[in-house]
Amino acid sequence: PIYETLRLFRSLEGFTDHYTNPDQLKAALEIITEESIELTLSDAQVAGANTIMMGAGYATDLSAKQYLEFDRSYTLKAINAFVDAGYIVSFHLDNPWGHLLGELDVFPKDDVIFHFDHKTPMGLAREALPNRCLMGNLDPYLLVNGTKDEVVAECRNLIYRDGVDILANGCEGATNGKLENMIALGEVAHDQPNVGRVVSIPSLDEVVGK
Numbered sequence: 001p002i003y004e005t006l007r008l009f010r011s012l013e014g015f016t017d018h019y020t021n022p023d024q025l026k027a028a029l030e031i032i033t034e035e036s037i038e039l040t041l042s043d044a045q046v047a048g049a050n051t052i053m054m055g056a057g058y059a060t061d062l063s064a065k066q067y068l069e070f071d072r073s074y075t076l077k078a079i080n081a082f083v084d085a086g087y088i089v090s091f092h093l094d095n096p097w098g099h100l101l102g103e104l105d106v107f108p109k110d111d112v113i114f115h116f117d118h119k120t121p122m123g124l125a126r127e128a129l130p131n132r133c134l135m136g137n138l139d140p141y142l143l144v145n146g147t148k149d150e151v152v153a154e155c156r157n158l159i160y161r162d163g164v165d166i167l168a169n170g171c172e173g174a175t176n177g178k179l180e181n182m183i184a185l186g187e188v189a190h191d192q193p194n195v196g197r198v199v200s201i202p203s204l205d206e207v208v209g210k
Helices: 002-015 022-047 064-084 098-103 122-128 140-145 148-161 179-191 204-208
Strands: 051-056 088-093 112-116 133-138 166-169
Touching: 002 022, 002 051, 002 064, 022 064, 051 064, 064 088, 064 098, 098 122, 112 122, 112 166, 122 133, 133 140, 133 148, 140 148, 140 179, 148 166, 148 179, 166 179
Parallel strands: 051 088, 088 112, 112 133, 133 166
Antiparallel strands: none
């Protein structure tokens, strides 16, 4: 993440840089962007990867105006560089993006997967991004505390009600999730119909290595 990198190093001062040092902030973001592009492409080539993950989360603390000024252009520059180099980008979006969803339609259409965590309603994401590949976003709470039937029902809601293309957990998988719930998520994903731009999903046996 571009903006997040600076925010993490600046700590609480990162909340005021937008007002007290906007020009210096933009200059630093430009440097971070260029360095991130160079290092990421180098690492991806060494690893033989075909997909690059790009994260974002702290941007949701910004207003739409601040997001456009201090985040989106830099993130877009990096993602465009990765796509131009032939990579698919998994764009992982933490935290609630409701007020910024309308600003995400500038990212490449066919080479970016938008992976929202459970704090962004997927129905709203689909309305704002009707022609994008959406991934997500089962609440990890259900994997830990829900029943298998509840997990299956919510997974089907995400597919048929909200129109996700790639069924997945919201953010990271719960390390203490119930095995039967994790298996249920995989089974529903494997049975997911081709409702749009879903990728080819391996069988559950292939996933667990049987």
